[in-house]
Amino acid sequence: MVDIDDVERAARRLEGQVLRTPCVESRTLSQIVGAQVFLKFENLQFTASFKERGACNKMAQVAQAGAGQGVIAMSAGNHAQGVAYHAQRLGIPATIVMPRFTPGVKIERTRGFGARVVLHGDSLEAARAHADELAAREGLAFVHPYDDDDIIAGQGTVALEMLDEVPDLETLVVSVGGGGLIAGMAVAARARKPGIEIVGVQTARFPAMVNAVKGTHHEGGTSTIAEGIAVGAPGERTRELITRLVDDLVLVDEGDIEQAVLMLLEIEKTLVEGAGAAGLAALIRHPERFRGRKVGLVLSGGNIDPLLLAAIIERGMVRAGRLARLQVSARDVPGSLARITATVAEAGANIDEVHHQRAFTLQAAQNVDIELVLQTRGREHLATVIDALHHAGFEAGEKR
Structure with a gap:
């Protein structure tokens, strides 16, 4: 079984071979989630992962x-x-x-x-x-990627560095797939600071470790944007360490992970993959669980497919109302579209797409449905644009 001596020996082997990544406070994220949040930037490693x-x-x-x-x-x-x-x-x-x-x-x-x-x-x-x-x-x-004593010990060096940088951390929040990272970190953290709270995070679509440790029967899924923790069966060594040393395991949804990826990109200007954002997703999903505590999150990796990232950004903009689809009904006469676009422009929104629908509509034959995809500043601005269209005499509403 891995112990603190194994982790400390691993730390000596790693000196000069891997990056000692920064662990710094995010004031903005701290304000948003109501906890003092420190980020461990493992996405800055040469291979972009712990x-x-x-x-x-x-x-x-x-x-x-x-x-x-x-x-x-x-x-x-x-x-x-x-x-x-x-x-x-x-x-x-x-x-x-x-x-x-x-x-x-x-x-x-x-x-x-x-x-x-x-x-x-x-x-x-x-x-x-x-x-x-x-x-x-x-x-x-x-x-083995996680069920190996040398692998577990190497991953545990993350906790040593975090506690060296921020000795008064109260909680560590760590993503969990097979469990190698949290098992190694738990060994190191328990030895250095026995009273520290350690919380693991799994995606609800792959809850294998939660089920194994807690005896629950959460049903899984077949895919997740956090493919780095999409593990169907937990490790034996890691499960034993987690059962003994980890305080709690929580589940997060896909939407929480998407939001966390986008928040880290926008607020911290740092790129993480889905698994790397799971810790922040837990603070978003369970804010009361961590409120007021000094929390260390591991941004465990940054290897995300560019097309997936583009989809996450676009979906995030839709959720925030910064990208919206409106349906506007108007008389099908010359000048109607010009009045609609002018109204939208005066309200300060930008038009991405315009689509006329004459056949597939319940409007009268002389009317037309015009679908607009708009860029706005958010929900309040979107409501202002819709009000402006109403005042201009058009029927308009957001199309989900």
């Missing part, structure tokens, strides 16, 4: 013992990049098995670190089974 820590700790010991035929790992991306990068740095051949749903940005970066990438299956479990087959067939050493 996974580099455990991989570096493991690869250093593999290299010392003799690499043999090389190593093999299964991963949805961040563990893959960590293993590939540090294996390449230490001259160890690496093969990575990734599920087919893995974002392209993670696949290409893993290949860029010199690893052989094998895409197999639609889940981590299927990728794991294939990795086991390849390991046995080719004589490769398997490097």
